Amino acid sequence: MTAALDREQARYIAAQAADARINFEIETEGMTLNMGPQHPATHGTLRIVAKLDAEQVVSAEPIAGYMHRGYEKLSEVRTYPQVTTLINRIDWLGSFANEVPFILAAERLMEIEAPPRAQWIRTALFEMSRIANLVLFAGDTGLQLGGQTAAFYGFRDREHVLNQIEAVTGGRFHPNFDRIGGLKDDLPKGWIAETKTAMAKVRDFCDEIDDLVTGNEIFQARNRGIGVIPADVALSYGLSGANLRGSGVDWDLRRDAPCGLVHPELDWKVYTHPDGDCFSRWWIRIQEIREATRMVDQCLDGLPSGPIMAKVPRIIKVPAGEAYVETENPLGAMGYYVVSKGDLGPFRVKIRSASFNNVSVLSWVLRGVYVPDIVAILSSLYFILGDIDR
């Protein structure tokens, strides 16, 4: 374990590496390090081929595609309600959030709007899938940096949220609950009180994880100043979510480009961090869990009464047109560019998934880092394989 690098020094190394001038004087024989496709740090089947010079990475190439399922092609032969079943499986930790932008795009083309109660429940479930997703991130990052305990805490406390999602939707992982024009069902009895208890437990989890991981000296040494992504690089690569805000860019689609969800009516805060390193991305995600629990509480308090389904024809035909709807999902910006020709199913669906852009920055950010930092950077960029490969 090397001593903590001071930030200036880390920047210097990154700059050196960017110029590919590492060990220019002493020619050493390089080595190729292959991580994956099956590796615990890659959350699935991402492969990283890194060329090393001693302990430093000279160049790294992420290789995706081991799990490509062709959802864009499959969407073209399905009807609109059937597509939600597919897109549930893109980011499988925050499934409900995947459905929302697609449904909103279809609703925009049909020029209908879900009734207020459906919008509020949608927002609550949207934020709950964020919690389910990010709580696992907190546990998983701890695990990858050598702390097993955090992982157990993460899996334990994610249950509180998953149970509540299951109580409404019937599915823990793939709710398939959002419908064009509203929601499948209303909330069950007693759910609101139980959810509030669950949110309190999640807040306790955040405090616990702050004590256990965030303040931990080893954790800080392995994350501070590591994997620094400046704001202009983050913008140019199209990073989103906590990866973008961790580089100091104040951009959150929930606040800045709201569409169809009730975020503008809630009291919450967007967190940014100027450092752009692994620690800042971690810190922002923990704050986002806290904010999400507050938002869920507010959604439940302000829940209007009324129907949960707008008047929608039994057989859904979407008028011809194009719509692009993007929401701030747990992993970052997720959008669907839906092209309709007035048919039962979409003509083309372009799925803009957050992890695809977030991972493409790897070959830039991994240059010049040390081998143990690869794992820290991978886990802090936080991707889900289904979200890269679609």
Place this chain on the structure above:
Amino acid sequence: MSADTETEAPEAADGEAEEAEPRDEAREELRDRFAAELGDAVVDSHIAVGHTLWVRVTAEAWATAALVARDHLNCRWFDFLSAIDWLPSPYGRYEDDGLTPPEPIDQTIVTGYAGGDTRFQVFGHLVDVVDHHDIVLKADVPDDTLTVPTWTGAFDGANWHEREAREMFGINFEGHPGLRNIYLPTGFEGHPLRKDFPLISRIVKPWPGIVDVEPMPAVEEPEDDGDAGSTEDAS
């Protein structure tokens, strides 16, 4: 360009005169700023009021358009780049049950917003994260060369997106540092997202959901009432 502006202007005027359509002045102003910078290369545009601005540029100006959007409109956040094949699928929706002869499929190409003259189009979305506006750029891909300039000079993130568009649609991006496959195995033949690329699993075995897409029986009322009743109980 002059011809285009002439055709565009009366349209806008018609819209005002006929039913006073809602206008989106912010997006119109954005489009005008973009057109002023790019000049003749802007072919057409479309505004979904309150939502999105589409601008179609010529294929030659595709890379310049990205630079103009980045430097003059301050759209510095690269969202995505992709392509679309406007040819209607010769296979329909793979819903033939094999009993009735398939209906003939109209193969005329109908393009979407901001028009188009070719089978393939590329499109990309750029966002200004400071002033919160965005623009969807489109360009026709010439049918003979299937080549457009690369965006990698303007946005590093375009690298992977163009690799994906190349393998899925067979569109070349001139100047791209390495158009290797990203999802498909090396040496894969064909471009899966093209409409004339068959979805083989549906051809080998008919879609079991065919029964679901038959017209629903006309009696819907009792079931609707049942739904409504249950939701009332639940709430």
